[in-house]
Amino acid sequence: MKEKIQPGNKRKVVIVGAGAVGSTHCYALAQSGLADEISIIDRNEDLVRGQVMDLVHGQPFFPTVSIKVGSPADYADASVIVITAGAAQKPGETRLQLLQKNAAIIKSIMGDIMGQNSPGVVIIVSNPVDILTYVALKYSGWERERIIGSGTVLDSARFRHLLSTHCGVDVHNVHAYILGEHGDSEFAAWSMTHIAGMPMEKYCPVCQGCSDWQAERVQIERSVRDSAYHIIGYKGATCFAVGLALVRIVEAILRGQNSVLTVSTLLNGEYGLSDVCLSVPCIVSDMGVRKIIENELTERESASLSASASILKNTVKELDSL
Numbered sequence: 524m525k526e527k528i529q530p531g532n533k534r535k536v537v538i539v540g541a542g543a544v545g546s547t548h549c550y551a552l553a554q555s556g557l558a559d560e561i562s563i564i565d566r567n568e569d570l571v572r573g574q575v576m577d578l579v580h581g582q583p584f585f586p587t588v589s590i591k592v593g594s595p596a597d598y599a600d601a602s603v604i605v606i607t608a609g610a611a612q613k614p615g616e617t618r619l620q621l622l623q624k625n626a627a628i629i630k631s632i633m634g635d636i637m638g639q640n641s642p643g644v645v646i647i648v649s650n651p652v653d654i655l656t657y658v659a660l661k662y663s664g665w666e667r668e669r670i671i672g673s674g675t676v677l678d679s680a681r682f683r684h685l686l687s688t689h690c691g692v693d694v695h696n697v698h699a700y701i702l703g704e705h706g707d708s709e710f711a712a713w714s715m716t717h718i719a720g721m722p723m724e725k726y727c728p729v730c731q732g733c734s735d736w737q738a739e740r741v742q743i744e745r746s747v748r749d750s751a752y753h754i755i756g757y758k759g760a761t762c763f764a765v766g767l768a769l770v771r772i773v774e775a776i777l778r779g780q781n782s783v784l785t786v787s788t789l790l791n792g793e794y795g796l797s798d799v800c801l802s803v804p805c806i807v808s809d810m811g812v813r814k815i816i817e818n819e820l821t822e823r824e825s826a827s828l829s830a831s832a833s834i835l836k837n838t839v840k841e842l843d844s845l
């Protein structure tokens with residue numbers, strides 16, 4: 524396996540945003556042993572100081588890793604920068620006002636990253652992730668490979684979990700992808716869903732786990748889409764699964780793994796779509812997105828992907844500036 528980082532070089536990850544997602548990701552990343560150094564940056568200085576103190580007290584139980592409060596200077600030698608910074612919606616604030624605010628935050632962070640000539644790959648996590656990935660790309664002028672959105676990596680994990688539970692099969696043996704927007708217009712790519720190498724059309728009759736698999740599919744797809752709403756309703760934020768999904772993306776980059784992940788990437792003619800960031804299967808490696816995999820979709824899936832793209836493009840048009 525090709526390794527980007529040579530012996531003696533640090534595997535350094537900078538996490539921007541020390542809130543629920545950033546701190547949970549840091550905790551999971553520290554346990555993974557993938558990074559030598561993790562710096563966390565947040566504009567809330569007390570929060571980031573407290574999070575780092577709490578995390579470093581776990582060092583006797585982690586693989587060796589340095590965790591510290593970071594500053595923009597840390598971008599200069601970072602291999603990966605994970606941006607989870609975002610403003611929370613205030614009462615009375617519209618979706619568009621929040622979007623403008625988060626776009627400004629992403630541009631300001633990208634400005635700092637560019638100011639340090641960072642060699643790192645940037646992973647955008649803050650929502651709306653597809654729009655903010657697009658904003659970061661347009662603002663920086665960087666090549667599309669190096670700025671990726673966490674996209675539907677989390678949603679695909681939710682989909683695999685639900686299929687695994689439904690079919691009674693180890694989740695590691697379920698291959699399944701959610702494509703499109705990370706949000707309401709996302710959809711399950713059933714034509715790409717496999718168990719034991721069998722497409723679901725072949726697996727369902729063998730499985731015989733339910734009486735009406737078509738109805739079950741609709742229900743599973745809806746459950747994936749509504750997961751975040753339910754979790755946020757119960758506990759105010761989602762953090763554990765997304766923190767782990769981010770570890771998986773960081774791993775693919777740090778280890779140059781060529782992993783197939785549904786990250787959000789800028790399409791440039793692939794799937795007949797251009798100038799929009801959304802999730803399709805990509806090969807993720809040391810430089811970010813190494814290749815976009817163009818699979819044959821069914822007519823319904825193609826229409827869903829185009830619908831997602833239209834929704835995202837219309838949202839970008841609402842922004843004051845890029």
Ligand SMILES: NC(=O)c1ccc[n+]([C@@H]2O[C@H](COP(=O)([O-])OP(=O)(O)OC[C@H]3O[C@@H](n4cnc5c(N)ncnc54)[C@H](O)[C@@H]3O)[C@@H](O)[C@H]2O)c1
Pocket residue numbers: 539540541542543544545564565566567570607608609610611628631632647648649650651652673674677705760761762765
């Ligand atoms: N893409 C996904 O799959 C996914 C999943 C869950 C959450 N999210 C998104 O991740 C983001 C973070 O969620 P959270 O629950 O951790 O929110 P949070 O409010 O707990 O944390 C956000 C943090 O960002 C910090 N911040 C704001 N502006 C900053 C700036 N300019 N520089 C540095 N730090 C700044 C805030 O101080 C805060 O600590 C949200 O946008 C959320 O919607 C994405």
